[in-house]
Amino acid sequence: MFFNTNPEQTKRFLEDTSNLRTGHTPGVYFPENREDIRQLLEEAAGTSRRLVIAGNGTGTTGGRIPFGDYVVSMEKLNRIGKIQQTSERHATITVEAGALLEDIQRATEAEGWLYPPDPTEKLCFIGSTIANNSSGARTYKYGPTRNHVSRISVALASGEILDIPRGRHIADQDGLFHIPLESGQTIDLRIPAYNMPPVRKHNAGYYSAPGMDLIDLFIGSEGTLGIILDADLELMPQPEKIIALLVYFPALDNLFSFLAEAMEKKGRIHPRALEMFEHNALGFLRNVYPDIPNAAGALFIEQETTAENEDTVLEAWLELMETHHTLTDDSWVALDKGEQADMKEFRHALPVQVNEWLSRQQESKVSTDMAVPLDAFRELVNFYRNRCEEQGFHYIIFGHAGDGHVHLNILPKNHDEFLAAKQLYIELVDKVIDLHGTLSAEHGIGKLKSPYLERMFGKEGIMEMVRIKKTLDPTLMLNVGNLIAEEYLTTS
Numbered sequence: 001m002f003f004n005t006n007p008e009q010t011k012r013f014l015e016d017t018s019n020l021r022t023g024h025t026p027g028v029y030f031p032e033n034r035e036d037i038r039q040l041l042e043e044a045a046g047t048s049r050r051l052v053i054a055g056n057g058t059g060t061t062g063g064r065i066p067f068g069d070y071v072v073s074m075e076k077l078n079r080i081g082k083i084q085q086t087s088e089r090h091a092t093i094t095v096e097a098g099a100l101l102e103d104i105q106r107a108t109e110a111e112g113w114l115y116p117p118d119p120t121e122k123l124c125f126i127g128s129t130i131a132n133n134s135s136g137a138r139t140y141k142y143g144p145t146r147n148h149v150s151r152i153s154v155a156l157a158s159g160e161i162l163d164i165p166r167g168r169h170i171a172d173q174d175g176l177f178h179i180p181l182e183s184g185q186t187i188d189l190r191i192p193a194y195n196m197p198p199v200r201k202h203n204a205g206y207y208s209a210p211g212m213d214l215i216d217l218f219i220g221s222e223g224t225l226g227i228i229l230d231a232d233l234e235l236m237p238q239p240e241k242i243i244a245l246l247v248y249f250p251a252l253d254n255l256f257s258f259l260a261e262a263m264e265k266k267g268r269i270h271p272r273a274l275e276m277f278e279h280n281a282l283g284f285l286r287n288v289y290p291d292i293p294n295a296a297g298a299l300f301i302e303q304e305t306t307a308e309n310e311d312t313v314l315e316a317w318l319e320l321m322e323t324h325h326t327l328t329d330d331s332w333v334a335l336d337k338g339e340q341a342d343m344k345e346f347r348h349a350l351p352v353q354v355n356e357w358l359s360r361q362q363e364s365k366v367s368t369d370m371a372v373p374l375d376a377f378r379e380l381v382n383f384y385r386n387r388c389e390e391q392g393f394h395y396i397i398f399g400h401a402g403d404g405h406v407h408l409n410i411l412p413k414n415h416d417e418f419l420a421a422k423q424l425y426i427e428l429v430d431k432v433i434d435l436h437g438t439l440s441a442e443h444g445i446g447k448l449k450s451p452y453l454e455r456m457f458g459k460e461g462i463m464e465m466v467r468i469k470k471t472l473d474p475t476l477m478l479n480v481g482n483l484i485a486e487e488y489l490t491t492s
Ligand SMILES: Cc1cc2nc3c(=O)[nH]c(=O)nc-3n(C[C@H](O)[C@H](O)[C@H](O)COP(=O)(O)OP(=O)(O)OC[C@H]3O[C@@H](n4cnc5c(N)ncnc54)[C@H](O)[C@@H]3O)c2cc1C
Pocket: 016, 017, 052, 053, 054, 055, 056, 057, 058, 059, 060, 062, 063, 064, 074, 097, 118, 119, 120, 121, 123, 124, 125, 126, 127, 128, 129, 130, 131, 132, 133, 134, 135, 136, 137, 222, 223, 224, 226, 227, 228, 229, 351, 352, 355, 442, 443, 446, 479, 482
């Protein structure tokens, strides 16, 4: 296994898209198979080394950034297996953790299959998307990554490898897992004793639910409980056709009333994606798309159709647009794959533009990834807007309106504004928690947001996570500082 200590060649592992800039590492390992990983973990246990698992560095929370830890790059474990069809409407594919999501989507689509999770960023590793339970626009219809993973194998800090097919390890009536290891020992592990918030998307802290499956504890655990090695993904047939629309609104009132009706899924209206761009986000995009009208906001919509019902579905959307007085002449309907790819490019352009803008600034953005129950969504958007306007911040709001989840990005012009935005962030977190929402809906907590998790779960909740972490990783080797701030691990 290659081990690289050359700072010039390994500096790319000191960053992701969080703008944390103080990472450092003694070196980077490049395992090529599960035996390499087992050996690496056993050696690390013997020498008290800490390891950080690196995906492709598109994470937004500093999760893969080492602070003195050795890095384990997953990039050489990138094999994609053959699609196994099990029925007319179901297939699976086995992939290694370092396979690129984009390559998996290309391989499955070429054979007529759909892997539903679709984070806007496609240049991420599948293992990271499982470790982060990533989501995307289609999550509105299909749910997050966890709904589409039927098996994982995980290397624990001890070097033992667990194969976890969904359905094999279910928490018993007392909330206990009894996990048999290769060595013949058994780990008894109680599920976390806290409730998860009543939101459609939630990715902050370890999953917990009565009678839960062990696979769901590892999915979304941000590499703190083990290294995901490979996984079986569930596939469904590609829809025959898709309609995509980009609808502009003269006022946010129209946007919210349209959204509410679209979500009732009445008649022929059954969206699979409902994504929002608020006025300032459209302004940002106008740098690349000068024809964007002066609108209060826009919704990106997708619905799966067939050749038979495409016309009537489109008619239903046009009627809805008329009822809610949208800027119909400026709106954009994409019926073929080429136009739809252009529209997706439009959607992706926003975070890319923001990241490019930030890379030229001295200050980092302050951004939220929080979600609230749907009945509190409008209140949240208004709160974000009002508080940012009051403080004179440059900000944008965009994201997954159908899931009660938008990203607010505050773009500070100087350090004083950055500090003020960080202060406001705490107020926003408390507001979201008051509304029974979650600190992270999809990007995870990483290192950037771990100091705030106690506001959501209380110290007791964090200590539940510490208990689980220490049962599976007693020497504190893997991704320390991710999700659980380090002081909770070292002071308990
Ligand atoms: C422009 C842009 C748009 C984005 N859009 C979305 C979006 O729509 N939805 C969304 O959910 N996210 C989105 N993201 C965030 C990001 O793409 C995801 O979090 C993604 O899962 C990160 O993948 P990566 O391979 O780049 O991981 P990295 O950044 O390298 O790592 C992310 C975390 O995963 C851990 N990890 C990596 N591999 C493993 C493994 N095999 N086992 C255990 N832990 C592991 C790392 O230690 C780290 O904590 C976006 C990011 C950008 C830059």
